[in-house]
Amino acid sequence: MTNARATRGGGAATALDPPAPSERSLARHLLPDTASIAPDGRLSVGGVDVTELAEELGTPLFVYDAAHLRARCTEAVAAFGPGVAYATKAFLCKAMARIALAAGMSLDVSTAGELATATAAGASPDRIVLHGNNKSLDELAAALSLGISRLVVDSFDEIDRLRTLAADAPSRGRPDQHVVVRVTPGVEAHTHEYVMTGQEDSKFGFSLASGAADRAAELLASMPGVALVGVHAHIGSQIFRLDAFDREIAALVPYVVRHELRELCVGGGLGVAYVAGEEAPTIESWARYLRAACSAARLPAGVSVTAEPGRSIVATAGLTCYRIGTVKELPGIRTYVAVDGGMSDNPRPVLYGSGYEAFLPRSTGAERPFAARIVGKHCESGDVLVADARLPADVAVGDIVATPVTGAYGFSMASNYNRVPRPAVVFVEGGGWSVVVRRETVEDLLRLEP
Numbered sequence: 001m002t003n004a005r006a007t008r009g010g011g012a013a014t015a016l017d018p019p020a021p022s023e024r025s026l027a028r029h030l031l032p033d034t035a036s037i038a039p040d041g042r043l044s045v046g047g048v049d050v051t052e053l054a055e056e057l058g059t060p061l062f063v064y065d066a067a068h069l070r071a072r073c074t075e076a077v078a079a080f081g082p083g084v085a086y087a088t089k090a091f092l093c094k095a096m097a098r099i100a101l102a103a104g105m106s107l108d109v110s111t112a113g114e115l116a117t118a119t120a121a122g123a124s125p126d127r128i129v130l131h132g133n134n135k136s137l138d139e140l141a142a143a144l145s146l147g148i149s150r151l152v153v154d155s156f157d158e159i160d161r162l163r164t165l166a167a168d169a170p171s172r173g174r175p176d177q178h179v180v181v182r183v184t185p186g187v188e189a190h191t192h193e194y195v196m197t198g199q200e201d202s203k204f205g206f207s208l209a210s211g212a213a214d215r216a217a218e219l220l221a222s223m224p225g226v227a228l229v230g231v232h233a234h235i236g237s238q239i240f241r242l243d244a245f246d247r248e249i250a251a252l253v254p255y256v257v258r259h260e261l262r263e264l265c266v267g268g269g270l271g272v273a274y275v276a277g278e279e280a281p282t283i284e285s286w287a288r289y290l291r292a293a294c295s296a297a298r299l300p301a302g303v304s305v306t307a308e309p310g311r312s313i314v315a316t317a318g319l320t321c322y323r324i325g326t327v328k329e330l331p332g333i334r335t336y337v338a339v340d341g342g343m344s345d346n347p348r349p350v351l352y353g354s355g356y357e358a359f360l361p362r363s364t365g366a367e368r369p370f371a372a373r374i375v376g377k378h379c380e381s382g383d384v385l386v387a388d389a390r391l392p393a394d395v396a397v398g399d400i401v402a403t404p405v406t407g408a409y410g411f412s413m414a415s416n417y418n419r420v421p422r423p424a425v426v427f428v429e430g431g432g433w434s435v436v437v438r439r440e441t442v443e444d445l446l447r448l449e450p
Contacts, residue, residue, distance in 0.1 A: 019277030021388045023369050026359040027276045030404045032065030032317050034429075041363040043402075045319070046428030050361040053433060054321040054400045057424060060341035061321045062411050064436075066429040068317035069096065072283065073103035076313065079287035080306050083149075085129045087268045087310025088114050090408040095427060095436035096314070097121035106149060108308045112139050125149065129308075131182070133204050137161050144177055152180045152232050154205055156212075159219055166225030176227040179220055180263065181206060183213040185251035187235045187244060205233070208251055217259045230263025231255055237311065240271040240280060242289045246297075249290070253297040263304050266290060270312040274405045275355045283312055311408040318407025320345065320423075321361070322385075324399045325377070335372045337391070339401060342376015343383045344417045346403070346410045350382050356403045358389040366392040374401070378418050411437070419445055 028035075035045050043050045045065050054061050076084050085108040086100040092114060097107055098121050107118045110131040118128055128148040132139065135158055143151055144165055153159060166177060182205035206213035213231075220228040235248050248266060256264055271280045281289070287307070294305055322339035329335045348354040358374055360366070368390035376383040385403060395401070414422045421440030426433050 019275060021371075021390050022276040023367060023390050024276070025365045025367060026357055026404065027273075029273060029279070030276070030316065030357060032319070033068040033071055034065050037364045041365045043361040043364040046433070047431035048428040048433050050319070050321065050402065051400050053426065053428070054323075054361075057426060057435070058439065059321050059323045059400065060339075060345050060423040062318055062345075062406070062423055062425040062437075063321060064314075064318045064407060064425065064427050066099065066427040069099050069314060069427075070103060072309075072313040072317070073100050073105050075283045076307075076309050077104040079284045081304070083127075084306050085308045086313055087308045088118065089412060090310030091314045091318070091410075091412050092117055093411075093425060093437050094121040095434075097123060100313075101127060108310075112136075112142065115139070115142060119146070135161075137165070140165055144174070147174065147177070150178050150180050150229070151226075152182050153216065153220060154182045156216065156219075159216065159223075162226065163223055166223060168225070174225075176225055178229045179226045180230040180232045180265065181213060181216050181220065181228070182232045182234075183208050183252070183255065185233050185235065185248050187233075187247045187251060208255060213255060214258070217255075221259070228259070228261070230261050230265060231259075232265040232267060234267030234308075235269060237269045238271040239269040240278075242281060242286065245290055246293045249293045249299070250297045253294070253299050256303055257300060262302065263306070264294070264299065265306050265308065268308040268310050268312075270309055272311055272315040272405060272408075274315075275357050280312070283309055286312075315405050315408035318410065319402050319404045320406040320410060321400055321402050324395070324397055324401055327372075327395070327397055335370075337372040337374045337389070337395070337401070338377060339374060339385070340377060341423065342378045342385060342420075343380065344376070344378060344420045345414045345423050346385055346406060347413050347415070348409055349384050349387065350380075356386045356405065358386045358391060358401055358403050360392055360395060360399055361402050362400065363392050363394075369393050370395055374403075378420070416440075416445060421445060 032045050082104045083106050085106040087108045097118055101123055106127040107123050108129045109115045109118050125146040126149045129150040130143045130148055131152045133154045140161055184202050184205040184207050186209050206216045231252055233248055270286050273280050322341050324339055326338040343350045370391045370393050372389050374386040374389045411425055424435055424439035425437035426435050
């Protein structure tokens with residue numbers, strides 16, 4: 001296995017060790033698949049001029065390359081087979097769900113809202129997988145009533161709720177609900193602690209080391225109305241070092257053998273490049289690596305191996321456009337560039353210290369010697385989008401500035417902090433565009449109040 005991410009020191013990279021900011025023009029691999037740069041430097045995605053689109057539709061604006069989304073979904077199905085699940089927490093709207101479904105993916109949901117969106121997009125029950133560490137009785141009842149493909153069981157309390165709901169399934173003529181045990185394999189992926197999920201100290205799943213996972217399997221195997229079919233684990237997000245999956249698979253294979261399971265899901269977590277100097281494995285190379293790891297761990301023949309990619313499907317497909325409203329120079333300290341969005345449309349820098357690039361889509365190929373901190377409009381000193389940005393020297397108030405690789409966990413984690421309406425989402429393709437989520441208004445915010 002080769003590490004696909006380089007660092008300043010030349011050693012193994014981590015999600016906590018971002019490369020130094022580059023003054024060169026934006027790296028091409030950080031842009032969506034169909035991005036093109038005109039001789040004058042203007043960026044088009046899907047045949048649509050990004051600056052003109054932002055001027056017409058307003059900012060902030062999430063712009064997605066629909067062809068890119070379709071290509072990554074198709075790649076995932078080719079790599080893992082039909083039924084590989086798209087992790088909808090990364091980015092979900094009805095239009096995105098339809099693209100994943102059309103490519104042959106299932107949808108991994110974890111709340112009633114995600115489940116409702118999946119069904120509204122036309123997902124049949126056999127294409128839905130329900131996760132969640134604290135599923136309510138209503139959420140479980142909805143899943144059983146639909147007869148979803150897989151229910152991923154996460155706790156003994158959930159088993160108790162499931163026992164109550166599933167007991168009358170045979171008498172009602174419903175088939176047994178297929179269930180999967182989520183386990184914590186004791187694997188600490190080398191990533192930010194807030195997105196590590198496979199270690200023993202986790203709110204997710206049943207511990208392998210303590211024997212809780214075995215007890216859960218025994219309870220589920222003997223429970224009327226359900227059929228235990230597999231095991232699931234997720235060791236973290238934004239993982240570049242694929243050898244972490246070796247340890248996950250080595251921990252899971254004996255469990256598969258002990259309980260005679262027919263499915264093994266390694267979850268998601270594949271990293272993506274966010275800044276210059278980073279590169280990440282492809283979905284296809286990840287799948288190939290996982291198959292080799294399963295073979296080395298002697299996974300029994302006939303056990304299906306699948307995954308739940310999310311970020312690697314959508315992250316690079318999206319970029320966010322803002323308008324610059326203020327440029328404030330503090331001599332001898334730094335220059336602040338303030339935009340009309342912020343932590344309400346991209347909380348990842350605040351939550352995880354995540355790094356991003358910035359550029360002007362009117363001059364995408366330009367060098368970027370101007371150092372600045374790009375901040376939002378919220379009443380927080382920590383409202384930082386790009387802590388150490390590099391921009392063209394002629395950047396000015398009124399410019400449209402874009403941050404690439406915001407297709408995952410931007411829109412999906414957006415909030416109304418400071419009563420700021422959430423941005424619109426637009427898909428571009430073939431020289432045209434369509435608004436798939438309209439911009440919120442102040443009237444939308446007030447509508448919930450009596």
